[in-house]
Amino acid sequence: MTTVPFHRRKETKLVFRYLTAASLVVIFVFPIYWLFAISFKTPGEIFAFPPVWYPKSIQFNNYAVLFKDGDAKTVGNSLVLASVSTFFAMIFGTIAAYSLVRFRTGGENLAVWIISQRMMPPVAIVFPVFLFYVWLGWVDTYIGLIILYTAFSLPYVIWMMRGYIEDIPLELEESALIDGCSRWEVLWKVVFPMARSGLFATAVFTFIFSWNDFLFALVLTRTEVTTYTVQVTHYFGGQSNFWSKIAAMSVLGTIPVFITVATLQRYLVRGISMGAVKG
Amino acid sequence: MSDLKITGLHKHYGAYHAVKGIDLEVPSGEFTVLVGPSGCGKSTLLRTIAGLEEASAGSIEIGGKDVTWARPRDRDIAMVFQNYALYPYLNVYENIAFGLRARRVASAEVDKRVKRAAEMLGIAQLLERFPRELSGGQRQRVAIGRAIVRDALLFLFDEPLSNLDAQLRDDMRVEIKRLHQELGRTMIYVTHDQIEAMTLADRIALLRDGKIEQLGAPLDLFERPATRFVAGFLGSPKMNFLPATIETGEVILRDGTKLTLPPGRKAPNGQAVVLGLRPQHIAKAGASAAPGHVQLPSTIELVQPTGSRVQVSMPLGGISITAEFAAHEVTAPGEQVRIDIDMTRAVLIDPQTDKVI
Numbered sequence: 001m002t003t004v005p006f007h008r009r010k011e012t013k014l015v016f017r018y019l020t021a022a023s024l025v026v027i028f029v030f031p032i033y034w035l036f037a038i039s040f041k042t043p044g045e046i047f048a049f050p051p052v053w054y055p056k057s058i059q060f061n062n063y064a065v066l067f068k069d070g071d072a073k074t075v076g077n078s079l080v081l082a083s084v085s086t087f088f089a090m091i092f093g094t095i096a097a098y099s100l101v102r103f104r105t106g107g108e109n110l111a112v113w114i115i116s117q118r119m120m121p122p123v124a125i126v127f128p129v130f131l132f133y134v135w136l137g138w139v140d141t142y143i144g145l146i147i148l149y150t151a152f153s154l155p156y157v158i159w160m161m162r163g164y165i166e167d168i169p170l171e172l173e174e175s176a177l178i179d180g181c182s183r184w185e186v187l188w189k190v191v192f193p194m195a196r197s198g199l200f201a202t203a204v205f206t207f208i209f210s211w212n213d214f215l216f217a218l219v220l221t222r223t224e225v226t227t228y229t230v231q232v233t234h235y236f237g238g239q240s241n242f243w244s245k246i247a248a249m250s251v252l253g254t255i256p257v258f259i260t261v262a263t264l265q266r267y268l269v270r271g272i273s274m275g276a277v278k279g
Numbered sequence: 280m281s282d283l284k285i286t287g288l289h290k291h292y293g294a295y296h297a298v299k300g301i302d303l304e305v306p307s308g309e310f311t312v313l314v315g316p317s318g319c320g321k322s323t324l325l326r327t328i329a330g331l332e333e334a335s336a337g338s339i340e341i342g343g344k345d346v347t348w349a350r351p352r353d354r355d356i357a358m359v360f361q362n363y364a365l366y367p368y369l370n371v372y373e374n375i376a377f378g379l380r381a382r383r384v385a386s387a388e389v390d391k392r393v394k395r396a397a398e399m400l401g402i403a404q405l406l407e408r409f410p411r412e413l414s415g416g417q418r419q420r421v422a423i424g425r426a427i428v429r430d431a432l433l434f435l436f437d438e439p440l441s442n443l444d445a446q447l448r449d450d451m452r453v454e455i456k457r458l459h460q461e462l463g464r465t466m467i468y469v470t471h472d473q474i475e476a477m478t479l480a481d482r483i484a485l486l487r488d489g490k491i492e493q494l495g496a497p498l499d500l501f502e503r504p505a506t507r508f509v510a511g512f513l514g515s516p517k518m519n520f521l522p523a524t525i526e527t528g529e530v531i532l533r534d535g536t537k538l539t540l541p542p543g544r545k546a547p548n549g550q551a552v553v554l555g556l557r558p559q560h561i562a563k564a565g566a567s568a569a570p571g572h573v574q575l576p577s578t579i580e581l582v583q584p585t586g587s588r589v590q591v592s593m594p595l596g597g598i599s600i601t602a603e604f605a606a607h608e609v610t611a612p613g614e615q616v617r618i619d620i621d622m623t624r625a626v627l628i629d630p631q632t633d634k635v636i
Binding site: 169174178194 | 350
């Protein structure tokens with residue numbers, strides 16, 4: 001009987017590992033690749049059998065249609081709604097978190113009450129909100145969705161920022177107070193810069209939550225502020241599905257998130273791990 | 280004129296009474312050290328002076344103005360914290376300039392003052408660096424720099440040296456003393472380290488359980504402690520305390536050893552006392568005893584050399600006491616020596632009240 005030398009065994013193990021990793025990557029990345037590929041294909045290529053693995057020539061017609069019909073505007077709507085609501089949620093959430101941490105506002109349990117709101121299924125409140133919004137005349141308006149997204153993101157922002165603010169040494173703030181800062185200046189000059197990574201990480205997630213929202217946008221919009229998530233569903237028809245439009249619109253919807261995550265990756269990793277080491 | 284006047288100050292945290300009626304007046308330019316064991320209320324007192332804690336009762340005046348309810352920034356104070364409290368996202372220059380910018384001082388003036396402070400503290404070459412690139416000692420210099428640029432009426436130090444290693448602590452102590460001499464400002468310094476207190480202070484306020492146990496010049500407290508606590512807290516090695524009784528003008532220890540009564544001290548016959556003897560006042564005996572000194576035979580139990588001196592343990596009056604001899608006066612345990620006790624420097628304490636008689 002021949003024995004396999006030790007180094008050979010190690011190599012085999014490594015090869016096996018790489019093969020497993022590579023096949024997993026293919027399984028997960030393939031749908032994304034397919035989405036991008038379809039968005040550049042002609043209608044003929046989309047339905048060809050056997051499948052066309054990559055478009056013969058890159059053509060932007062599928063995108064051009066979206067812009068020509070004005071459907072691409074829905075990505076702009078999503079962008080405005082998600083960015084503005086994230087901005088307000090971050091400002092108010094951080095201030096609220098600061099108050100919870102430093103002034104013990106609401107005692108020990110308020111923070112838990114706040115986060116518990118996050119656990120509530122959105123579908124439970126969407127219809128009451130709808131009726132309320134009809135009364136206010138806020139259905140299909142920016143302000144309606146911005147307020148709703150802000151309110152829905154606040155518990156998450158407060159909960160996350162609370163952890164990051166607790167990590168800031170109190171002495172830094174006390175030193176600033178003695179040096180001549182007001183509480184607001186302390187927030188601006190000490191708390192924000194100290195919690196910068198956490199702020200960015202939380203903002204990215206808040207943005208993505210609002211960006212990906214489907215339910216509220218479906219119920220609370222008609223034509224004016226339709227978001228891209230709702231727009232995609234318009235292409236599923238009773239007779240046929242517009243795969244080229246679905247793919248192109250989905251790609252348009254992915255790009256802003258991709259850019260956000262790519263630019264803020266540095267803060268994201270630090271921000272998430274900052275939260276992770278906390279007990 | 281006094282820069283700081285505290286009257287009847289109390290601080291409660293719920294049911295816990297941290298500061299129990301402190302009265303303290305600090306004259307202009309004086310270096311006052313608040314010292315005491317941990318939990319004695321010294322840091323709370325300092326933080327209340329700074330306005331970081333609200334007083335529960337009493338008043339605080341800074342520069343003749345009642346600031347009891349004023350915000351920290353309106354008190355004309357600068358403070359150095361134990362953990363440096365430097366902003367990690369600002370370089371040394373901006374850290375030092377922070378307080379001036381917060382008070383909207385003109386840039387040219389900021390530049391002048393930051394550079395002058397950096398010059399004084401020997402950190403002029405570090406202005407572009409960030410706190411993470413500095414050693415502990417350099418960070419503390421920056422923290423001190425941030426306080427001195429402010430040119431405040433009162434400087435508060437909250438255990439600024441306790442995070443530094445022993446060697447650096449000695450260097451920084453010298454630096455702070457020098458700064459006080461140069462600036463001539465009123466400084467309040469909190470520490471639990473009695474060496475820091477003794478070396479830096481013009482006056483020491485020794486705190487215990489939220490009250491000032493004794494207030495005075497360092498040597499006054501060392502040589503004329505008012506209570507057993509003060510006698511035991513100051514001095515290293517610690518003072519020896521021996522239970523004794525007074526009989527016919529002599530101090531009789533538990534084992535019957537007779538010592539002369541310290542001159543000028545009077546106690547009734549039969550009274551139980553505690554005799555306090557500093558290790559420095561117990562020496563190896565010379566040819567004859569000086570007036571007020573007592574010589575006795577003893578056996579060395581333990582020898583601890585410290586370099587220039589040697590600490591020795593030996594029995595006296597039925598307990599083990601510590602004495603401090605010159606470096607080579609004793610060599611090994613078991614050695615028979617004759618010791619010389621300077622009774623003129625001894626203190627007698629009433630065990631009922633713990634007050635020095």
